Amino acid sequence: MNGSYKGVMLGTLVSWFLFGLIGFGLWGCPTYNVWQQEMSGRAEFAKAEQNRRILIEEAAANLEAEKLNAQAEVERAKGAAEAIAIENGAISEKYIQYLWVRQQKNLGDKTVIYIPTEANLPILESTRGIQVPKVPNP
DSSP states (O other), X not given: OHHHHHHHHHHHHHHHHHHHHHHHHHHHHXXXXXXXXXXXXXXXHHHHHHHHHHHHHHHHHHHHHHHHHHHHHHHHHHHHHHHHHHTTTSXXXXXXXXXXXXXXXXXXSOOOOOOBXXXXXXXXXXXXXXXXXXXXXX
């Protein structure tokens, strides 16, 4: 009888352990799901906050760049005004040509320039590469 008593006790302990494990699982799983959702929400909130800070910093950098561009434009205008003042208040044709040539540097190597001739009309060579067939006289 002593051996069967130990078996019953062992079976009882195992069944209580399994009952406790199942009870803990029934309580723990919903609690874990709530905790997991809370942690997921916190992570999402932190990510959104970081993205907002990045957007604010980018906007501040853009504002600073625009301010610097405006200052550069003011300085260019001051320089142009001084150049006009040196030319006695009138922009000369030579200065306009200089500005035009300076602008051409930014266009690259494939710039076609037409030089005006009589009456300031350019000579257009649009038919240079076209072969016109000769029509025989009847």
